[in-house]
Amino acid sequence: MNVVILTPVDLALAASLVVLVALLSYFMRLHLERQIMIAAARTTVQLLLVGLVLKALFSYVHLGWIVLVACIMLLAAGREVMGRQKRRFAGIWGFGLGAFSMFISSFSITILTLTVLIGPDPWYEPQYAVPLLGMLLGNTMNGIAIGLDRLTSSAWEQRTIIEGRLMMGAAWSQAIETLRRESIRGGLIPILNSMAAAGLVSLPGMMTGQILGGNPPMEAVKYQILIMFLIAGGTGLGTVAAVWLGARRLFDERQRLRLDRLKSH
Amino acid sequence: MSHGLKLEAFGCRSVQEVNLLVAPGQVVGLTGPSGSGKSLFLRALADLDPHEGRMTLDGVAAETVPAHQWRRQVGLLPAESAWWFDIVGPHCDSWPLDALQYLGFSADVLGWPVSRLSSGERQRLSLLRLLARSPRILLLDEPTANLDPRNTDRVEQLLQRFKTKYQPGIVWVGHDMAQLKRCCDPIYVLRERRFLPWDARYQELLDPIGQVNA
Structure with missing residues (x-):
């Protein structure tokens, strides 16, 4: 069984879902759009960093x-x-x-x-x-x-x-x-x-x-x-x-x- | 060694440099304007707030006794009583049934939900559950504040009987000068963190119905 490797395009498409929710929040005046975008950005950056750390950790x-x-x-x-x-x-x-x-x-x-x-x-x-x-x-x-x-x-x-x-x-x-x-x-x-x-x-x-x-x-x-x-x-x-x-x-x-x-x- | 509750150079959040002896069988009255810190003083005596100076009961210093045992000996009746079970009964191991009746309750009050009690009923019942433990010292914070004249009279009689039988020392905080003169000797006024013996000069503190100015 092979793992299907995710490409950046796949992730970008998934991210568009988050953008959609942020737009919803804007039009429905939920005042959450800023928080949604920041949280999504934090997930991306933090997990990428952890990935790098784990990669280094596993090899050493x-x-x-x-x-x-x-x-x-x-x-x-x-x-x-x-x-x-x-x-x-x-x-x-x-x-x-x-x-x-x-x-x-x-x-x-x-x-x-x-x-x-x-x-x-x-x-x-x-x-x-x-x-x-x-x-x-x-x-x-x-x-x-x-x-x-x-x-x-x-x-x-x-x-x-x-x-x-x-x-x-x-x-x-x-x-x-x-x-x-x-x-x-x-x-x-x-x-x-x-x-x-x-x-x-x-x-x-x-x-x-x-x-x-x-x-x-x-x-x-x-x-x-x-x-x-x-x-x-x-x-x-x-x-x-x-x-x-x-x-x-x-x-x-x-x-x-x-x-x-x-x-x- | 002196019997009773003895304070030497006693200080807390609301008083300083108090020297006082509450002998067995003695009722010390304490009055003063609202906010002068009478209740805080009682809390410090029950060791619920920190104090300075020396506090002894029958010659034993407070800090040498485990705090919960001190509070069993020096029992505080707060102005607002707290209730933690749903019904009245479990709040006391052995309710004094004759005293219950004397204060106008039948025995089935023990099955009543606490939420059903009026403020006057709470006050009388919280006094009873305290007396049931027969503490050496009673600290009473306005024990009849929510009561009508008839029940006030009953509570005074009950305390008198309790005093004759068990000889506790009592500190009685109140605003009703007529009552304090009836029940207490000596009476002190708490002013500017000091204890002053009551005398006629403080008559100015009284409002027309004989209450110390609130």
């Missing part, structure tokens, strides 16, 4: 380069989590909380998968390591961003209830318990939904890509199942870690609710 396999790329991916994901918070923690915590939770979940699962499950040689073979880490980071990022956003905004809205429970002699963990549980649930629902709908409603992107790329469907399916489980594990661990740490950070050593540690932007 060295652990140091992989670590560097992994760190850049983590920093970008951390920024993204921070940007999605309506009320985020002030100072280093705003970035650090999300980045740390993604680090312990995504990195540990990626390394475990590479060394134990897939086992390429060397284990950091970039053809496996980079896409795996990318998919894990991208998905845990969603769970963590939703979980933290729920936690901080509901703590803000329900401050009288939290403090009411403290006044009745509850420990900080009791006072925030309900919010913590709801926030973790909120972070996990998307991955549960996509596991339940996989194959029936949506063909997951990675599998589609592999099939388009000429791989046998059953091989693509096995990889997709593996990825789904890894993502569920990573999102679960990452969201629980982020929400627990975030809930702890909402209280000080005297178990006072410290909403001044949040800032809205």
Whole structure:
């Protein structure tokens, strides 16, 4: 089975669809045409750059380069989590909380998968390591961003209830318990939904890509199942870690609710 | 060692350099214009806000006790009570049934949805759930603000009985001078971050119906 190579003309034709939507936006006064064009341009430039980086990385396999790329991916994901918070923690915590939770979940699962499950040689073979880490980071990022956003905004809205429970002699963990549980649930629902709908409603992107790329469907399916489980594990661990740490950070050593540690932007 | 709640050179967001002893069985009244920071002072006593200086209960410094245990001993009744379960019952482990009846509730109030309660009912029930834990110190922030004269009277009687039985120290924040004179001794006025003993010179603060100017 041969892969049909895409030409620039093919991509340009596809891009005309985006232009069509931008025109629609202009005539319907959706005020989105600027954003559409910028987003399309960003996709093109960013992916081309990544392509160049991956090409270089694949031809020059060295652990140091992989670590560097992994760190850049983590920093970008951390920024993204921070940007999605309506009320985020002030100072280093705003970035650090999300980045740390993604680090312990995504990195540990990626390394475990590479060394134990897939086992390429060397284990950091970039053809496996980079896409795996990318998919894990991208998905845990969603769970963590939703979980933290729920936690901080509901703590803000329900401050009288939290403090009411403290006044009745509850420990900080009791006072925030309900919010913590709801926030973790909120972070996990998307991955549960996509596991339940996989194959029936949506063909997951990675599998589609592999099939388009000429791989046998059953091989693509096995990889997709593996990825789904890894993502569920990573999102679960990452969201629980982020929400627990975030809930702890909402209280000080005297178990006072410290909403001044949040800032809205 | 002194019994009761003792403040030495105590400061928080709204007061400074306060020295005060609330002995067991004593009711200290506190009044002052709205916005003078009486509620913030009570929050600091319950260790919900940071404080300076020294705060001890029966000789034990606040910072040496885990915060949630301190708050079980020093119970704050806020002006606006918070409710977190759907119905009234689960908000307290052991509702004092005779006190419920005394304040005009039948036992089936425990099955009522919180959303159905009036502000006066919330206020009385939140007092009851606090008394049920029998804290050593009671911090009452305008405990009868939403009540009609009959219920105000009942709450005063109930607190009097509770005081006789358990000898708690009480800090009572209010605007109704007649009530404070009835229930409290001594009475302080919070002005410009200081505690001043109440005396007739502050009569100017009273409006014609005997309320401290809001």
